[in-house]
Amino acid sequence: ANPESEDGVRDTYQTFLYQLAGADRAISDAIASLKQAGRWDNTLFIASADHGISFLPTLPQRHTDFTDMDQANDIYRVPLLVKFPKQTTGSVSDCAVTNLDVLPTILDVTGTSTSWKFAGTSFANECPASRERRVVAATGESQVFSGGFSEAQARARHYADVVSNVGGIRRVAAVGTSALLIGQPIGAAESNSDIASWTLAQKKMFTKVSDTRGSRVPSLITGTITLSGPTDVGTEGIVVVNGVAAGVIGELSGARDVVEYTAILDYSLLTDGAHTVELYVRAPDGTLTKVGAPR
Structure with missing residues (x-):
């Protein structure tokens, strides 16, 4: 669980921000290498995570019973960043996709045939229809999440009051x-x-x-x-x-x-x-x- 004091929580959050910077640097280096090799334009590039982490005082970082939805949003609003081949402009989508959709999307984009059956659906050309954002915790509780990217933005604003998000990564200190x-x-x-x-x-x-x-x-x-x-x-x-x-x-x-x-x-x-x-x-x-x- 997170510390009880706000200062202790801030210390913990600062350490994770430095880890985030390390991941960001690794992704940036991978993109730079692809561009230098002349392969970026034709590359399907996907970056995601297994779960988020909550930094609310006294509460667990990685699991929730959905009593506190701020904590739940911290954990389950997982980033999914996709750059399709020939894509030149970015956009934000509230499409309700899951990690089960990633492999079908890769096969769709690369034109790969398989006899496998998938629980997920490709989101290369359209958003999978008629989906609810239901998540299931390790303890068995489940919850349907409403809202989209705006919920993640709200949590980002909350944490910007813990450690400012203005300036370069050195400003974490x-x-x-x-x-x-x-x-x-x-x-x-x-x-x-x-x-x-x-x-x-x-x-x-x-x-x-x-x-x-x-x-x-x-x-x-x-x-x-x-x-x-x-x-x-x-x-x-x-x-x-x-x-x-x-x-x-x-x-x-x-x-x-x-x-x-x-x-x-x-x-x-x-x-x-x-x-x-x-x-x-x-x-x-x-x-x-x-x-x-x-x-």
């Missing part, structure tokens, strides 16, 4: 009231007196970062923050890499004692070589104070 600081140089600041120390589980990874494609970089960090006193609600931690704000720690809002944190960093700042990492604190009024390096 720009969250909270400190979002505008991400990517900006952080200058001198007075010492912070509310934090005694902090730890960084991935500290060693910052000593030797590789920018080779496929290498692991510490774009997700975890650790603990030991407080000398309670912080005000709205307080945020700013993770600074080589003097530039790279990520936001939301767990400092209204915190006390020892806080476990997770933060997503702007991976574009993690270039080849060694990097310094420091923690700053942004008060609700915008004042910045410096904690320094992790112990």
Whole structure:
């Protein structure tokens, strides 16, 4: 199940957005290769998924009993992106197709004959008629979904309030009231007196970062923050890499004692070589104070 706190849910959603970016890059590379080979115009290209994921607090990510239809829409509104041969313009369709229709469509478009019988129907030339959007959960419950692409758009707008969808993928790290600081140089600041120390589980990874494609970089960090006193609600931690704000720690809002944190960093700042990492604190009024390096 998802975390109870909004900050915990946001951390989880940010990590999945980076995964989505990886999938998007792979698809983009495949399309580029087809174009370079001169095969794109004649290619039938299909991209889809097995299920969606919901990020609503306390609820499961991948299964539902349909009590919460926002959660159900997150899971069952699965993308199906199709580029037919010779197709030059895009469109959005509310045709009620399923994954069972994909193979019949491929056979239809490629002119392949078979004696097989299919439960699905080709959607190459027309939308399969008289269909309802009924889905069945692993637990046996079923539900008929009304509406079309507008439902997916509504969920996208909801999640844009969790992590902004404006800008490039590096902006996934720009969250909270400190979002505008991400990517900006952080200058001198007075010492912070509310934090005694902090730890960084991935500290060693910052000593030797590789920018080779496929290498692991510490774009997700975890650790603990030991407080000398309670912080005000709205307080945020700013993770600074080589003097530039790279990520936001939301767990400092209204915190006390020892806080476990997770933060997503702007991976574009993690270039080849060694990097310094420091923690700053942004008060609700915008004042910045410096904690320094992790112990």
